[in-house]
Amino acid sequence: MASTASLALPGRQETLVIGGRMDADRALLAPRGELVRGSARALAEKLARLPVGTARIDLDMSGVHFMDTAGLEFLEVLRDHGRRWSVPVTATRWNGQPRRILELAGLDTTDPLSSPALDGTPSPVVSAVAREREERLHLLQEEIEQLRQAIASRPVIDQARGILMATHGCTSDEAWHILREASQLSNTKLRDVARSLTACAEAEGAAPPEEVRTALSRALARRSTR
Structure with a gap:
C-alpha cells in the first residue's frame, strides 16, 4: 500500500x-x-x-x-x-x-x-552551530525560491529567444545574450523582458515599455557591430 x-x-x-x-x-x-x-x-x-x-x-x-x-x-x-x-x-x-x-x-x-x-x-556542538545552521537554512530557502522562479520563467524566455531568432536571424545563444543585455540595460528582470517581447508578438499585443524597447534596440545594435 x-x-x-x-x-x-x-x-x-x-x-x-x-x-x-x-x-x-x-x-x-x-x-x-x-x-x-x-x-x-x-x-x-x-x-x-x-x-x-x-x-x-x-x-x-x-x-x-x-x-x-x-x-x-x-x-x-x-x-x-x-x-x-x-x-x-x-x-x-x-x-x-x-x-x-x-x-x-x-x-x-x-x-x-x-x-x-x-x-x-543534547550536544554542545548543536548550540555552537545553531546560528550558522539557521543562516544556511535561510540561504537554502532563497536558493529553492530562485530555482522555482527559474522553472516557471523558462517557457516564456525560450519563446522570446525563438522570436528573436526568427525576426533577426540570430542563434539561440545570441538571442539569450540579447535578452540578458536588454535586462541589464533597462534594469528589468529578464523574465519581464521576455514577457514583453512575447506579448507584442501576439495578435493585437501591446508594445513593450519604452525602456525595454530602447534596451532591446541597443542590444541588437551591439550584436550587429560585433
Missing part, C-alpha cells in the same frame, strides 16, 4: 508516493517524488498503518528528486515515531538536490537521523 500527498509547485502538480513492504518485522519504505509541504503528513499516515510489532523502519530516499525545507519536517516525523515506539529508524541513499539540502542544513548525508540536530541527544 502507498500513501500519497498532493504537493503543489508553481506551474505543475506533483505527488509524493511512499511505497513499502514488510521484511519480517522490518518495514522497508521507499518515498518517490518531492519532499515539500504535505509530505510529512503522508509519512505520518504511512507510519500509523504499519503493523503492530514493527521493530525497525528503514527509508530508501533514492527516489526523491526534489526537497525544500519541509523535508526537514518529514525527517522530524520519522525521528519522533522512532522515539515514541522505541524502534530504530533510518533514511539513507540520498542523492542529487535533496542531498545538497542536507549538506546546507549541516546534516549527515549518509543518514541525517544520526545527526546531533535530529537524534534528540
Whole structure:
C-alpha cells in the first residue's frame, strides 16, 4: 500500500508516493517524488498503518528528486515515531538536490537521523552551530525560491529567444545574450523582458515599455557591430 500527498509547485502538480513492504518485522519504505509541504503528513499516515510489532523502519530516499525545507519536517516525523515506539529508524541513499539540502542544513548525508540536530541527544556542538545552521537554512530557502522562479520563467524566455531568432536571424545563444543585455540595460528582470517581447508578438499585443524597447534596440545594435 502507498500513501500519497498532493504537493503543489508553481506551474505543475506533483505527488509524493511512499511505497513499502514488510521484511519480517522490518518495514522497508521507499518515498518517490518531492519532499515539500504535505509530505510529512503522508509519512505520518504511512507510519500509523504499519503493523503492530514493527521493530525497525528503514527509508530508501533514492527516489526523491526534489526537497525544500519541509523535508526537514518529514525527517522530524520519522525521528519522533522512532522515539515514541522505541524502534530504530533510518533514511539513507540520498542523492542529487535533496542531498545538497542536507549538506546546507549541516546534516549527515549518509543518514541525517544520526545527526546531533535530529537524534534528540543534547550536544554542545548543536548550540555552537545553531546560528550558522539557521543562516544556511535561510540561504537554502532563497536558493529553492530562485530555482522555482527559474522553472516557471523558462517557457516564456525560450519563446522570446525563438522570436528573436526568427525576426533577426540570430542563434539561440545570441538571442539569450540579447535578452540578458536588454535586462541589464533597462534594469528589468529578464523574465519581464521576455514577457514583453512575447506579448507584442501576439495578435493585437501591446508594445513593450519604452525602456525595454530602447534596451532591446541597443542590444541588437551591439550584436550587429560585433
